[in-house]
Each structure stands twice: as C-alpha cells, then as structure tokens.
Amino acid sequence: MPELPEVETMRRGLLPIVGGRIISAAVPRTSLQPITFRPDRRTVLRALRGRCIHEVTRLGKRVVFNLDGGRRLVLEPRMTGRLFLDVTEPISHVRLILEILLPESEAPASHPPAASLIAAHPAATPGPVRRVVFRDVRGLGVVWLMDERAWQRELGPHKIGPDALDIDASTLRHRLAPRRTAVKVALLDQKAVAGIGNIYASEALHRAKIHPAEPCAQLSHRHWHRLHAAIREVLTEAVALQGSTLTDGTYGTPGNRAGRYQDRHLVYRREGQPCLQCGRSVIQRIVLAQRSTFFCPRCQRRLPRR
Numbered sequence: 001m002p003e004l005p006e007v008e009t010m011r012r013g014l015l016p017i018v019g020g021r022i023i024s025a026a027v028p029r030t031s032l033q034p035i036t037f038r039p040d041r042r043t044v045l046r047a048l049r050g051r052c053i054h055e056v057t058r059l060g061k062r063v064v065f066n067l068d069g070g071r072r073l074v075l076e077p078r079m080t081g082r083l084f085l086d087v088t089e090p091i092s093h094v095r096l097i098l099e100i101l102l103p104e105s106e107a108p109a110s111h112p113p114a115a116s117l118i119a120a121h122p123a124a125t126p127g128p129v130r131r132v133v134f135r136d137v138r139g140l141g142v143v144w145l146m147d148e149r150a151w152q153r154e155l156g157p158h159k160i161g162p163d164a165l166d167i168d169a170s171t172l173r174h175r176l177a178p179r180r181t182a183v184k185v186a187l188l189d190q191k192a193v194a195g196i197g198n199i200y201a202s203e204a205l206h207r208a209k210i211h212p213a214e215p216c217a218q219l220s221h222r223h224w225h226r227l228h229a230a231i232r233e234v235l236t237e238a239v240a241l242q243g244s245t246l247t248d249g250t251y252g253t254p255g256n257r258a259g260r261y262q263d264r265h266l267v268y269r270r271e272g273q274p275c276l277q278c279g280r281s282v283i284q285r286i287v288l289a290q291r292s293t294f295f296c297p298r299c300q301r302r303l304p305r306r
Ligand SMILES: [Zn+2]
Pocket: 275, 276, 277, 278, 279, 280, 281, 296, 297, 298, 299, 300
C-alpha cells in the first residue's frame, strides 16, 4: 500500500503537468468492478475537462491537483492505486486517463509546426500533450473532485493530521503520548499524523529501538524524540530512493520504474532473518490491530512498567 514516500514519488513524477490544462478525462470501457468517483463519475469527468492544473500537492497518502476555480482533484491510491505519466507500454487495470495540454502550445504558436511535418506524422499533436493514467489492480482507490467546503469537511485538519515529514517532535508527542494503544497502531492513525503506514511504522520503530507493542503512554520524552528523528530519517531516505516496490509489484514511479527502498528494509517482511542491526537476533512478526508488524526482540525490548 503506498505510503508517504511512494505517494510523494508519484507527486514529484507528475510535476511536469503543472500549468497544463486538462483537455480530456476518460474512463476506459472495462469489465472490472468500477472504482469510486466522488461525487460520481459523470460529474467528475465533465467538471475536469478544461480545468487548469495550478499545483500538484500531497495530503498524507493522497495526490492532490489544485485546479482553477478553487477545486481539487484528489487521487487516493489506497491499496494498489498507481499513477503513470506518458508511459508507452501497455497498462492493465486503467481507471482514469487524463490528457493535459501544456501552456506553450495554447498560445498562438510563434513557430507553428511545418505542414509537411504534420502530414508526415498525422498522429502528432500540435503541442505537448501529457498523459496521466491512474491504474488500480484491486480497485479500492478513490477519485474525488472537491470544492473548498468539501475539502475542509472531508480532509480538513480534524480528519488528517500534520504530515509525518513536517510534524515536530513535541507535536508528535502531544498527539500520541496520552494514548494507551500500542505505539505502532497509533502511528497508523492518519488523524494523529499523516503518511505513515505499515512499512514505515515498523522501520521507524526499529530504528528508534522501540517495541511496536509498547503503549504510547509508557514512552518517555526521550523515546518520542528518538522516534520523531527515526520517522524523519526513514521517510527522507525512502523518498530519496523513490519508495518501496514490494514483490507484488503494485507500486512503481510514474515513469514505471521500481522504487529502491525495499532493499534497505531492516525489519519489514524479514521475519525469520537475522537482524541487520544487532546481528544477534532474528526478526519476528506479530499482529497488532490486524496488521503484520515486524521487529527485533533484542533491539526493541519492552520497557519496565511505569
Ligand atoms: Zn536487532
């Protein structure tokens, strides 16, 4: 499931479309169960055509296009959603195709393409048209078109916490420390802090030497500072390496390349293998709140009860 580093990689890969205008928005015919469009597919597709893309941003695990007219297109990959830009190889499970005309081709062309060139390449378009494809194998992703009110209501700060790359240590502590839940489970709560999922929660806790089942209320100031630093380090490295492509292959960059952070995982899906930190224990898998959690019992010991 794409988390902050994967979604940030999608966002960065789509930056070439900023300033462009959506000239077509379409959903291909398919026998697949349709994904969710909000408010509904027809309304979204119709409203997208002709809109300018002012910015491509990210909110937690969502890519957001800021459009003219104060609207936003929110692409939520959920489990297996993925975005491509200008990929020529065939793509399965396509859920949405956007064609975007970049601005230089909208102005009266100072150097119109030679007629002979157009004739020689009848498929060529008069200006640079970029193509964004949203693919989703399991089809749990969501495409939302929102005005400002819907944005505040559905994804405002009361619903989505500060970004895991922006939050400071004391805010993280204040938001999580009073809880009695396991710290690993608390880190996944997007209302508390946005962007962390199953992979990076396990990796950050291992780096911070904190047992994933430790209740938040048991952790000291020192633990929270260490955890905050570990989250930043893990996410920053993972963004630099364009995220983690797991063996299911459902994630890759918009240019259709694999991420490289999976080679740096120290605990995630490494159960039964030696801990690369201490070299003296074996990674274990436990289930917390129905999610697999990976840790080293030697590096990440339970604390004495306070
Ligand atoms: Zn260890």
